[in-house]
Amino acid sequence: MSLFSFKSVKSVFVRTAIAFALVVVSAIASAAPAHAETSDRYIREFLQAKEPVPVQVNPSGETRLFSPDDLYEGKRLFMDHCINCHVGGSTLPSPTISLSEEALQGATPPRDNLDSLIAYMREPMSYDGSEPIYWCREVTERWMPQETIEKLAAFILRAANVAPGWGSDNFDL
Ligand code: HEC
Secondary structure (H helix, E strand, C coil): CHHHHHHHHHHHHHHHHHHHHHHHHHHHHHHHHHHHHHHCHHHHHCCCCCCCEEEECCCCCCEEEECHHHHHHHHHHHHHHCHHHHHHHCCCCCCCCCCCHHHHHHCCCCCCCHHHHHHHHHCCECCCCCCECCCCCCCCCCCCCHHHHHHHHHHHHHHHHHCCCCCCCCCCC
């Protein structure tokens, strides 16, 4: 008799514990996406973006604000589509043409602002701007509309501006 009641208590306990665990798990799962965006450690610490930050949009130096969520989205796109050749802002197949601020500035025309960086991504050109090249990844309008490619470009520029080690050989994104 005592064994029986012990068992039933235990099973009630187990059932309650399982139900509780399910509630906790689903609460975490539903809260996670919103949280991950603003609390991504890389965005906060390496990109120093706890609030919207200015990114240069054209050669004359105008800027536009991008939120931590925009940069997070840009980082996600970068991780999905560019990282294989550009880990940590480097360019593995062609190390001198990295995504560092210095390298972007040195290109013709300079690629250190949103408009020209996007123009490059739409049609990758040689470093001296003289001819199209085919070993970087072309980003078509159909693949990433303007609004999406802007976030990717903003991520790259913010990283080039402030992330320690971005574009050098020993950076680990
Ligand atoms: C298959 C490898 C590969 C992939 C994938 C790739 N790239 Fe590249 N990328 C290169 C190479 C190689 C160069 C140097 C090209 C040259 O010789 O001018 C380059 C150059 C660049 C440059 C010019 C850097 C400078 O200093 O002027 C930018 C910007 C760039 N890539 C962005 C991107 C973005 C954004 C993506 C993802 C959508 C991407 N790349 C994906 C190989 C790649």
